[in-house]
Amino acid sequence: MIQVLMIEDDLELAQIITEYLASFDIEVTNTDSPYNGLSMLNINKEFKLLILDLTLPEIDGLELIPKIREKSNIPIIISSARDDILDKVMGLERGADDYLPKPYNPRELQARIKTILKRVETPLDAKKEEETSAFRIIESDMQIFFKNEALVLTLAEYDILKLLIQRNRGVVAREDFIYTSDHIEDDSSLKNIDVIISRIRTKLSKIDSTKTYIKSVRGIGYQLI
Numbered sequence: 541m542i543q544v545l546m547i548e549d550d551l552e553l554a555q556i557i558t559e560y561l562a563s564f565d566i567e568v569t570n571t572d573s574p575y576n577g578l579s580m581l582n583i584n585k586e587f588k589l590l591i592l593d594l595t596l597p598e599i600d601g602l603e604l605i606p607k608i609r610e611k612s613n614i615p616i617i618i619s620s621a622r623d624d625i626l627d628k629v630m631g632l633e634r635g636a637d638d639y640l641p642k643p644y645n646p647r648e649l650q651a652r653i654k655t656i657l658k659r660v661e662t663p664l665d666a667k668k669e670e671e672t673s674a675f676r677i678i679e680s681d682m683q684i685f686f687k688n689e690a691l692v693l694t695l696a697e698y699d700i701l702k703l704l705i706q707r708n709r710g711v712v713a714r715e716d717f718i719y720t721s722d723h724i725e726d727d728s729s730l731k732n733i734d735v736i737i738s739r740i741r742t743k744l745s746k747i748d749s750t751k752t753y754i755k756s757v758r759g760i761g762y763q764l765i
Contacts, residue, residue: 582611620642710763740754
Protein backbone atom coordinates (compact mmCIF):
# COMPACT_ATOMS: atom_id res chain seq x y z
CA MET A 541 0.00 0.00 0.00
CA ILE A 542 1.01 3.59 -0.57
CA GLN A 543 1.87 5.25 2.73
CA VAL A 544 0.65 8.82 3.25
CA LEU A 545 1.16 11.06 6.28
CA MET A 546 -1.61 13.45 7.30
CA ILE A 547 -1.22 16.31 9.77
CA GLU A 548 -4.80 17.19 10.68
CA ASP A 549 -6.32 18.17 14.04
CA ASP A 550 -9.90 17.43 12.93
CA LEU A 551 -9.84 13.79 13.96
CA GLU A 552 -13.29 13.06 12.56
CA LEU A 553 -12.29 14.31 9.12
CA ALA A 554 -9.00 12.42 9.35
CA GLN A 555 -10.88 9.21 10.07
CA ILE A 556 -13.22 9.71 7.10
CA ILE A 557 -10.30 10.31 4.74
CA THR A 558 -8.32 7.41 6.16
CA GLU A 559 -11.17 4.96 5.65
CA TYR A 560 -11.94 6.26 2.15
CA LEU A 561 -8.37 6.18 0.86
CA ALA A 562 -7.84 2.70 2.26
CA SER A 563 -10.16 1.42 -0.49
CA PHE A 564 -7.59 2.72 -3.02
CA ASP A 565 -4.65 0.98 -1.32
CA ILE A 566 -3.55 4.20 0.34
CA GLU A 567 -2.64 3.85 4.00
CA VAL A 568 -2.99 7.12 5.91
CA THR A 569 -1.20 7.79 9.19
CA ASN A 570 -2.58 10.88 10.92
CA THR A 571 -1.20 13.06 13.69
CA ASP A 572 -2.69 16.26 15.08
CA SER A 573 0.73 17.54 16.15
CA PRO A 574 2.87 19.36 13.55
CA TYR A 575 6.10 18.67 15.42
CA ASN A 576 5.21 15.01 15.78
CA GLY A 577 4.58 14.98 12.05
CA LEU A 578 8.06 16.37 11.40
CA SER A 579 9.58 13.64 13.54
CA MET A 580 7.56 10.97 11.73
CA LEU A 581 8.83 12.22 8.36
CA ASN A 582 12.41 11.96 9.61
CA ILE A 583 11.91 8.45 10.98
CA ASN A 584 9.72 6.86 8.31
CA LYS A 585 11.12 7.33 4.81
CA GLU A 586 8.31 5.26 3.30
CA PHE A 587 5.80 8.11 3.29
CA LYS A 588 5.13 9.07 -0.32
CA LEU A 589 3.00 12.18 0.26
CA LEU A 590 1.89 14.57 2.99
CA ILE A 591 -1.64 15.97 3.47
CA LEU A 592 -1.28 19.14 5.54
CA ASP A 593 -3.86 21.25 7.33
CA LEU A 594 -2.94 24.90 7.93
CA THR A 595 -4.76 25.84 11.13
CA LEU A 596 -2.91 23.62 13.59
CA PRO A 597 -1.88 23.73 17.24
CA GLU A 598 1.78 24.54 18.05
CA ILE A 599 2.61 26.05 14.63
CA ASP A 600 0.75 27.24 11.54
CA GLY A 601 0.92 24.95 8.53
CA LEU A 602 2.43 27.73 6.39
CA GLU A 603 5.32 27.96 8.85
CA LEU A 604 5.70 24.19 8.88
CA ILE A 605 6.24 23.84 5.11
CA PRO A 606 9.73 25.47 5.06
CA LYS A 607 10.78 23.24 7.97
CA ILE A 608 9.68 20.20 5.97
CA ARG A 609 11.46 21.42 2.85
CA GLU A 610 14.73 21.75 4.77
CA LYS A 611 14.84 17.97 5.06
CA SER A 612 12.44 16.48 2.53
CA ASN A 613 11.06 16.87 -1.00
CA ILE A 614 7.95 14.85 -0.15
CA PRO A 615 4.94 16.07 -2.19
CA ILE A 616 2.59 18.19 -0.06
CA ILE A 617 -1.14 18.70 -0.56
CA ILE A 618 -2.54 21.49 1.60
CA SER A 619 -6.01 20.61 2.91
CA SER A 620 -7.50 23.71 4.53
CA ALA A 621 -10.72 25.56 5.20
CA ARG A 622 -8.83 28.83 4.78
CA ASP A 623 -9.81 30.20 1.36
CA ASP A 624 -7.80 33.44 1.39
CA ILE A 625 -5.85 33.69 -1.86
CA LEU A 626 -2.79 34.83 0.12
CA ASP A 627 -2.74 31.53 2.02
CA LYS A 628 -2.87 29.61 -1.24
CA VAL A 629 -0.11 31.67 -2.87
CA MET A 630 2.13 31.47 0.19
CA GLY A 631 1.60 27.74 0.49
CA LEU A 632 2.60 27.09 -3.11
CA GLU A 633 5.50 29.50 -2.97
CA ARG A 634 6.87 27.82 0.13
CA GLY A 635 6.92 24.44 -1.55
CA ALA A 636 3.48 22.84 -1.46
CA ASP A 637 2.43 20.97 -4.59
CA ASP A 638 -1.33 21.49 -4.41
CA TYR A 639 -4.01 23.31 -2.41
CA LEU A 640 -7.38 21.68 -1.78
CA PRO A 641 -9.91 23.93 0.00
CA LYS A 642 -12.31 22.34 2.48
CA PRO A 643 -14.93 21.06 2.25
CA TYR A 644 -14.16 18.66 -0.59
CA ASN A 645 -15.11 15.22 -1.77
CA PRO A 646 -12.51 12.59 -0.73
CA ARG A 647 -12.67 11.31 -4.31
CA GLU A 648 -11.07 14.56 -5.47
CA LEU A 649 -8.32 14.17 -2.89
CA GLN A 650 -7.64 10.62 -4.13
CA ALA A 651 -7.45 11.86 -7.73
CA ARG A 652 -4.96 14.58 -6.80
CA ILE A 653 -2.82 12.13 -4.84
CA LYS A 654 -2.76 9.80 -7.84
CA THR A 655 -1.79 12.62 -10.22
CA ILE A 656 1.02 13.91 -8.05
CA LEU A 657 2.48 10.48 -7.30
CA LYS A 658 2.36 9.60 -10.99
CA ARG A 659 4.36 12.76 -11.72
CA VAL A 660 7.06 12.25 -9.09
CA GLU A 661 7.46 8.50 -9.54
CA THR A 662 7.98 8.33 -13.29
CA PRO A 663 9.23 4.87 -14.34
CA LEU A 664 12.73 4.78 -15.78
CA ASP A 665 11.51 3.44 -19.11
CA ALA A 666 8.95 6.22 -19.60
CA LYS A 667 8.65 7.36 -23.19
CA LYS A 668 10.54 10.56 -23.98
CA GLU A 669 8.16 13.16 -25.34
CA GLU A 670 10.25 16.26 -25.67
CA GLU A 671 13.91 17.11 -25.21
CA THR A 672 15.89 20.33 -25.29
CA SER A 673 19.57 20.40 -24.39
CA ALA A 674 20.01 19.03 -20.86
CA PHE A 675 16.27 18.98 -20.21
CA ARG A 676 13.73 16.28 -20.97
CA ILE A 677 9.99 16.60 -20.52
CA ILE A 678 7.67 13.63 -19.92
CA GLU A 679 4.50 15.63 -20.41
CA SER A 680 2.06 12.78 -19.84
CA ASP A 681 3.46 12.38 -16.32
CA MET A 682 4.20 16.07 -15.69
CA GLN A 683 7.88 15.25 -15.13
CA ILE A 684 11.06 17.07 -16.14
CA PHE A 685 14.51 15.50 -16.16
CA PHE A 686 17.67 17.59 -15.95
CA LYS A 687 20.86 15.84 -17.05
CA ASN A 688 19.04 12.51 -16.64
CA GLU A 689 18.00 13.28 -13.06
CA ALA A 690 14.31 13.69 -12.23
CA LEU A 691 13.51 17.10 -10.75
CA VAL A 692 11.13 17.24 -7.79
CA LEU A 693 8.99 20.23 -8.73
CA THR A 694 5.81 21.80 -7.47
CA LEU A 695 3.06 22.19 -10.06
CA ALA A 696 3.86 25.89 -10.49
CA GLU A 697 7.59 25.16 -10.88
CA TYR A 698 6.81 22.48 -13.47
CA ASP A 699 4.65 24.87 -15.51
CA ILE A 700 7.29 27.61 -15.48
CA LEU A 701 10.25 25.40 -16.39
CA LYS A 702 8.25 23.60 -19.06
CA LEU A 703 7.35 26.92 -20.72
CA LEU A 704 10.99 28.03 -20.67
CA ILE A 705 12.04 24.77 -22.34
CA GLN A 706 9.28 24.94 -24.95
CA ARG A 707 10.22 28.52 -25.88
CA ASN A 708 13.57 27.09 -27.07
CA ARG A 709 15.78 29.73 -25.48
CA GLY A 710 13.35 32.50 -26.25
CA VAL A 711 12.57 35.17 -23.65
CA VAL A 712 9.41 34.54 -21.60
CA ALA A 713 7.68 37.53 -20.00
CA ARG A 714 6.68 37.21 -16.36
CA GLU A 715 3.05 37.80 -17.35
CA ASP A 716 3.18 34.80 -19.72
CA PHE A 717 4.02 32.46 -16.85
CA ILE A 718 0.91 33.60 -14.99
CA TYR A 719 -1.45 33.42 -17.96
CA THR A 720 -0.28 30.01 -19.25
CA SER A 721 -0.18 28.16 -15.91
CA ASP A 722 -3.19 26.53 -14.29
CA HIS A 723 -1.36 26.52 -10.95
CA ILE A 724 -0.51 30.22 -10.60
CA GLU A 725 -3.32 32.60 -9.70
CA ASP A 726 -4.12 35.25 -12.31
CA ASP A 727 -3.80 37.96 -9.67
CA SER A 728 -0.41 36.78 -8.42
CA SER A 729 2.23 39.50 -8.35
CA LEU A 730 5.16 39.37 -10.73
CA LYS A 731 7.36 39.09 -7.65
CA ASN A 732 5.85 35.66 -7.03
CA ILE A 733 7.29 34.53 -10.38
CA ASP A 734 10.75 35.69 -9.29
CA VAL A 735 10.44 33.61 -6.11
CA ILE A 736 9.46 30.48 -8.03
CA ILE A 737 12.27 31.00 -10.56
CA SER A 738 14.72 31.28 -7.66
CA ARG A 739 13.53 27.92 -6.31
CA ILE A 740 13.97 26.29 -9.72
CA ARG A 741 17.50 27.70 -10.03
CA THR A 742 18.37 26.25 -6.63
CA LYS A 743 17.15 22.80 -7.67
CA LEU A 744 19.11 22.95 -10.93
CA SER A 745 22.28 24.07 -9.15
CA LYS A 746 22.15 21.03 -6.90
CA ILE A 747 22.66 18.91 -10.04
CA ASP A 748 24.97 21.26 -11.97
CA SER A 749 26.43 24.32 -10.24
CA THR A 750 28.86 25.19 -13.05
CA LYS A 751 26.48 27.63 -14.75
CA THR A 752 23.18 29.44 -14.40
CA TYR A 753 20.63 27.91 -16.76
CA ILE A 754 17.91 30.54 -16.32
CA LYS A 755 18.90 34.08 -17.26
CA SER A 756 17.09 37.20 -16.07
CA VAL A 757 16.14 39.57 -18.88
CA ARG A 758 15.88 43.01 -17.33
CA GLY A 759 12.40 44.50 -17.40
CA ILE A 760 10.89 41.54 -19.27
CA GLY A 761 11.27 38.09 -17.76
CA TYR A 762 13.49 35.04 -18.11
CA GLN A 763 15.31 32.97 -20.69
CA LEU A 764 16.68 29.42 -20.66
CA ILE A 765 20.29 29.43 -21.85
